[in-house]
Amino acid sequence: MSKMSITRRGALQGAAVLGGLAAPMLNTLTAHAQGAFDWKRFKGQNVEVLMETGPRADLMKKYQKEFLDQTGITLGIEVIPEQQARQKVAIELNSGKPSFDLFNFAFHVQKRQFEKAGWLHDLTPWLKDPQMMPAEYELEDISKMGMGFSTTSDGKVNALPILCDYFMVYYNKELFAKKNVTFPKTLDEMMVAAEKLNDPAAGVSGFVGRGVRNANVVLWTQLLSGWGQETIKGTKLITDSPDAIASGEYYKKLLSNYGPKGVVGFNWNEAQGLFMQGKAAMWIDATGFAAPVEDKQKSRVVGKVGYGLPPSGPKGHGSVTFGTGMAIPKASAHKEAAFFTMLWMTGRAMAGRMLQVGGGVPFRSAPLKDPAIISTLSIPKEWADCANGCAPLSMSGLPVIVPVTEFRDTLGTALTNMLTGADPGAELKRATAEFQPVIDKSEQG
């Protein structure tokens, strides 16, 4: 019986052979780490998504099986109404243990709050990583405004934009033709047109729009864009400037003189209801309302509606824009899989589908120019052209501050007071003085 002994040379030779055999295996294991983008990279994971009620959530639910087949990632999609979703997101992120890995939110409401609290995961490195970012995503197709919304004040991207809402004019072509009025290009022309079209005896208002506290602020900021102004400069409110007061006077005159009775309590849904019944000649609101207006089951003005750019004012021309995006909490345990889900939800294919069903306008330009999508729109092409025309006029409709809801309530109360007779100058000065300390405190805290 020969005695087995391990020599140093033998051990080194053996290690070399084993190393040679193991190398291909190691290559296979590290392929994901060194190779190209692979949708299946995080297969088997489960991602919980929180979405606000609406067509985009319906669409995601409808196609979630397609996503599972493409990635192997299972989605749990919880859908709750907007207001409740906002509260849930803030409370759960604050708790440090959110029940979701991905959620959608309105930039104009919660962006600054999330940024200040540092609750969101920084996506910037992944956007430059070819293993995390597929070429087909076409990041460069997203508008400057969209990426601006998604970027924090220190240049980090912590969300991806999904949909935007421009403000546009919906008008009843039949009523315009009856009174021989042409579509107004300026705010002065709009006031004249509203006067001509206003016919209380026939139950027709020349103009309808948001009058109710909070919601009314965005209609006013749309008018304010005609004076080339927004609501804030840095952290200083400029809502009591001479231009702001002039736009307040315009708002008061337009709605009080040519709006329907009770407009002080009108939100978008009351305004939409009146317009859809053919009882209002013009309505300024967000792009997202075209689908119900063109729905034969609900609307009496199908085929009679024109879509126009907001009129220009004496000092400017804008279309106030509001955006929603998707973000991943820092506390999520499935950040990578959530990012893949986010790419799918905000990608070009889903944006096209959203446009087709009239669910909203993407922050991307390609779907708006794609003949295959435009030819299958459930709403007139004129609407898509108008939305495309609004993009270059895009302006922020609300200040990017933490207490934005309080801002809307305070300024909104001033606007409702104007509609019940108060002086615009006095109201805007009072509201500005009342709210400036709130901003100062929130920026210090």
Add this chain to the structure above:
Amino acid sequence: MAGGDIAAGARITATKASGERRLRPYLMFIWPALIVSSALIVFPWIFTIWMSLQDWHIGSASKFVWFDNYTNLASNRRFLEAVGHTMYFTVLAVFLPMVLGTWAALVFHKKFAGRGFYRTLFIMPMMATPVAVSLIWTMMFHPQLGVLNYLLSLVGLPPSQWVFSPGTVIPSLILVEIWLWTPFCMIIVLGGLASLPTEPYEAALIDGASQWQMFWKITYPLVLPFLVVALIMRTIDALKAFETIWVICNGGPGTSSETMNVYLYAQAFAYNQVGTASAVVVVFFAIIVALSLVLLWARQKAKWN
């Protein structure tokens, strides 16, 4: 006798001591209930009071500010207006359903054909979900498209702006409250009427009393304890009213129908001002407790002797 008294006293002390000894092993069984009620009732209250002493906005660090939130409320125009709206709303939302409910109970206490069917029909609003009901009323109130103005036009009356005008918003909301809560008052009073003895009425009839005299001298005093129960429950409910106001008009136009509850909701969930909202909760709770104590005292007074 002094010696006897001492002996009796000693016996009582001994009995008490032996009773306590017997009870001691069972005291531990109280702990689970005590812990659960402390966790569910006492702790949230202490925590709310503690939060009300903080300057705390969700997403920012909190700071102890003693009673600043309370002193700020005392000079906050919007909060003080909300207190006024709450009182105005509560008085109308209690008084009108109570009067109409009592009247309906007197009607449904009489025997007539189809009484059961009409009673069922009458209490149906109470069974509806307030949010769903509010949505329907919102549509009915629409100044141009709502059915209420159409009904007014049928009888030649001018249209109203209902909840779309600061001047008419609270009375319009009261209309919804009446529709929702009159049946509740009716049921309680009807229960009281069913339990009344018949002898006093027979005696009154023999004495030649009128219907009004029988109501005022017999029915009203006897049914008063039930009315007070309805009053207490309705007052607490009206003070806490939220769904109808929030869904129909969001506390508007402007802040013209903003009650304390709506203001509280805005502070807590729209502005994320946890400290201010907690202070409002404490003040609101104190008001409800004070009013309930007054009403409970009234109930004691109204008891049958």
